[in-house]
Amino acid sequence: MNKKIADKVDAQTGMGKTILLCLPMMLITLMMYSRGQLPTEPARLFAFVVAFVFINGIFFLMIRTGKTDRLRSILFVTYAVCFIISFISHLIEARGSMAVSQANMIEGLTPFCHIVIPMTIIPAALTKTIIFPGTIIGGFASIASMFALWIGASLALGRGFCSWVCFFGGLDEGFSRIFKKARIKNINLKFTYLPYAVLLVVVLAAAMTLSPVYCEWLCPFKTVTEFAEITSVKILIQTIIFVSLFIVLVMVLPALTKRRTQCSLFCPFGAFQSLTNKINVFDVRVDPDRCIKCKKCISTCPTFSINEETIARGKTGMTCMKCGKCIDACTQKALFYHIKGTPLTGGRFEIYRRLFLYPAFLFLATMSGGFVQDALVKTIKLIATGSMI
Amino acid sequence: MRKLKSILGYTWAVAALIIVLATFFGNDYFSRALASATGITVSPWYSGGDIVKVIAHGAYKTSIHRPVFDSLIGQTKKGFVQINWNPAAGLPSVIKEGIDYNSDGKEDFVVTLNTATGETTLSKTNPAVLDIGKSYRLRNGWAVRVLLRRKT
Numbered sequence: 240m241n242k243k244i245a246d247k248v249d250a251q252t253g254m255g256k257t258i259l260l261c262l263p264m265m266l267i268t269l270m271m272y273s274r275g276q277l278p279t280e281p282a283r284l285f286a287f288v289v290a291f292v293f294i295n296g297i298f299f300l301m302i303r304t305g306k307t308d309r310l311r312s313i314l315f316v317t318y319a320v321c322f323i324i325s326f327i328s329h330l331i332e333a334r335g336s337m338a339v340s341q342a343n344m345i346e347g348l349t350p351f352c353h354i355v356i357p358m359t360i361i362p363a364a365l366t367k368t369i370i371f372p373g374t375i376i377g378g379f380a381s382i383a384s385m386f387a388l389w390i391g392a393s394l395a396l397g398r399g400f401c402s403w404v405c406f407f408g409g410l411d412e413g414f415s416r417i418f419k420k421a422r423i424k425n426i427n428l429k430f431t432y433l434p435y436a437v438l439l440v441v442v443l444a445a446a447m448t449l450s451p452v453y454c455e456w457l458c459p460f461k462t463v464t465e466f467a468e469i470t471s472v473k474i475l476i477q478t479i480i481f482v483s484l485f486i487v488l489v490m491v492l493p494a495l496t497k498r499r500t501q502c503s504l505f506c507p508f509g510a511f512q513s514l515t516n517k518i519n520v521f522d523v524r525v526d527p528d529r530c531i532k533c534k535k536c537i538s539t540c541p542t543f544s545i546n547e548e549t550i551a552r553g554k555t556g557m558t559c560m561k562c563g564k565c566i567d568a569c570t571q572k573a574l575f576y577h578i579k580g581t582p583l584t585g586g587r588f589e590i591y592r593r594l595f596l597y598p599a600f601l602f603l604a605t606m607s608g609g610f611v612q613d614a615l616v617k618t619i620k621l622i623a624t625g626s627m628i
Numbered sequence: 629m630r631k632l633k634s635i636l637g638y639t640w641a642v643a644a645l646i647i648v649l650a651t652f653f654g655n656d657y658f659s660r661a662l663a664s665a666t667g668i669t670v671s672p673w674y675s676g677g678d679i680v681k682v683i684a685h686g687a688y689k690t691s692i693h694r695p696v697f698d699s700l701i702g703q704t705k706k707g708f709v710q711i712n713w714n715p716a717a718g719l720p721s722v723i724k725e726g727i728d729y730n731s732d733g734k735e736d737f738v739v740t741l742n743t744a745t746g747e748t749t750l751s752k753t754n755p756a757v758l759d760i761g762k763s764y765r766l767r768n769g770w771a772v773r774v775l776l777r778r779k780t
Contacts, residue, residue, distance in 0.1 A: 383659035391651025580637030
């Protein structure tokens with residue numbers, strides 16, 4: 240890539256062009272958030288306006304500045320925090336507690352989560368049943384609607400799901416950004432195989448026991464969503480395990496390593512989702528000619544998806560979440576979003592990036608919009624009445 | 629060939645946006661289509677399985693589910709049968725009911741349930757009946773699971 244093209248990439252998009260490029264996103268999010276009707280309740284209207292301006296402001300800055308990751312991260316972390324506020328307050332409203340009882344499970348009142356998906360496939364194929372105490376259709380986060388969402392996200396984004404769609408990913412991403420510098424720098428890359436081992440074990444164990452083993456025993460995110468009511472020693476042990484994993488993998492290690500350790504070193508869904516990168520059109524490529532081997536991308540990648548070997552091959556690893564951190568970090572513009580099948584030269588990198596940003600950001604904006612609004616309304620309620628419920 | 633690959637790449641990239649829009653706007657349609665096309669249901673280990681018999685008692689009714697011995701391949705040795713009573717408003721303070729879970733015309737066990745405390749007792753006449761499991765207070769009634777051994 241010559242200097243002229245590099246300068247073109249560096250340059251900010253003009254104001255008029257930026258507004259034009261943001262218009263489709265504004266219109267779609269307006270439709271999605273309002274569902275054709277503006278809220279009449281003042282708190283809801285306020286939350287609607289704030290969420291709309293905040294989310295579209297982020298997209299505007301992404302287009303204007305040409306930077307992706309830092310802006311995505313602001314919304315991604317906000318999304319995770321707002322999801323937790325909204326989810327917990329709704330649980331307490333509906334059930335009076337974050338704990339899910341056996342009776343709730345019998346009645347199918349457990350919202351379905353995408354992390355269960357890999358565990359459900361073998362039992363679904365052989366028994367035509369889903370091993371999860373939710374509902375197939377109807378209610379909040381039904382099994383079929385979450386499957387439809389996952390299929391759409393996988394086709395559109397591949398493992399980009401983990402950086403643009405997952406409502407839990409923002410938690411370890413948030414903790415990974417607490418300190419400016421990593422306290423632990425050398426991590427044995429053999430650990431990156433661990434999610435595949437976890438995936439294999441939980442998929443086989445789930446098939447053998449016809450129960451979502453990972454959810455029952457290991458999922459750290461139960462700490463901030465819902466968990467089984469402690470009625471036996473077994474459930475007590477499960478609780479100790481998942482809370483410990485949350486502290487270690489979602490809070491402490493991301494803060495010390497500046498990596499998304501839960502997502503890249505443990506999450507079986509993440510490992511499973513890596514396979515969908517193969518059927519997805521977007522990837523991140525490296526121009527070895529421009530690369531000065533500074534290894535900045537290697538050290539900044541939150542998922543250990545780049546190493547010298549992948550750079551030599553001109554691409555990132557299969558586990559790439561397309562967060563854009565390496566692209567933004569590269570001073571030589573050697574990394575770029577790419578559309579498979581299209582030329583690697585010719586200075587169309589901003590077009591590739593925008594074509595990726597539209598579906599990716601639309602997913603993030605739509606998924607986060609409802610939770611951001613709801614969390615704002617609950618917070619206003621808390622300030623005004625002293626209770627979120 | 630290179631140009632064709634490029635056109636296909638761009639087409640797929642644009643299609644990704646359409647897929648996202650369809651995913652959200654058509655989520656209800658797609659989830660219903662997915663559910664009906666696959667015929668998938670929730671595992672009976674959670675749902676209790678299909679209801680095979682409903683007995684009306686005037687103010688309330690008893691629903692007997694099918695015995696659950698489901699496993700990945702074949703059946704498990706131990707399972708359960710779930711009995712539901714609803715609606716909550718019509719339930720007496722103590723329910724005592726004989727249940728024929730396998731529809732052979734003979735009573736297999738008698739279960740009692742205190743609808744205030746959830747306390748249960750079981751008197752069994754069929755050797756395949758093992759024990760009483762937990763009782764569950766549901767949104768509109770009660771359920772108990774009676775543990776069974778599969779007859780070989």
